[in-house]
Amino acid sequence: MNKKKDFIPLIGKGNKIIGFEKKKTIHIKGLLHSAVSVFIFHPKKNKSMLMLQKRSSKKYHSSLLWTNTCCSHPRKNESLLKAAHRCLIEEMGFDCFLEKKFNFTYHVILKNGLIEYELDHVFVGYYAYSPIINYKEVEKWKWISLKKLIKNIRLFPEYYTIWLKIIINNYLQKLYF
Numbered sequence: 360m361n362k363k364k365d366f367i368p369l370i371g372k373g374n375k376i377i378g379f380e381k382k383k384t385i386h387i388k389g390l391l392h393s394a395v396s397v398f399i400f401h402p403k404k405n406k407s408m409l410m411l412q413k414r415s416s417k418k419y420h421s422s423l424l425w426t427n428t429c430c431s432h433p434r435k436n437e438s439l440l441k442a443a444h445r446c447l448i449e450e451m452g453f454d455c456f457l458e459k460k461f462n463f464t465y466h467v468i469l470k471n472g473l474i475e476y477e478l479d480h481v482f483v484g485y486y487a488y489s490p491i492i493n494y495k496e497v498e499k500w501k502w503i504s505l506k507k508l509i510k511n512i513r514l515f516p517e518y519y520t521i522w523l524k525i526i527i528n529n530y531l532q533k534l535y536f
């Protein structure tokens with residue numbers, strides 16, 4: 360097993376990296392850590408069609424929930440941008456130009472008792488084709504209009520990951536500008 364893969368950045372004051380810890384330990388103890396979230400829009404559909412994934416049943420938290428195109432944690436000594444590209448390739452089977460749009464911090468206790476306390480860095484890209492999903496990471500995928508996604512999150516919040524709901528409900532404008 361690659362030991363470098365097991366450790367992700369812990370975040371301290373001023374959003375600076377203060378160390379590294381195993382991912383599962385971080386989620387058990389609720390330590391502030393770094394994450395990346397990638398949103399891929401269809402360039403020919405007025406940029407309002409978002410590629411969503413349904414997380415694999417094999418995920419140890421938030422499994423079988425719909426979420427943004429992909430998300431991950433940077434590894435030890437891996438840049439945020441490199442982590443975003445890596446997760447796009449590993450989960451969705453393609454790569455494209457990505458631009459960092461913003462970051463935000465959130466803290467929530469998940470249904471299984473694990474804790475998400477993340478400084479999430481959000482990247483946006485455009486891609487017009489079907490992905491080749493990794494079934495170890497992704498159950499299925501779909502294109503969805505933002506209008507329909509907003510409505511679905513309002514009507515069926517239990518079907519979506521917490522970070523996707525936070526981004527759509529609080530930072531939607533930042534995905535575009």
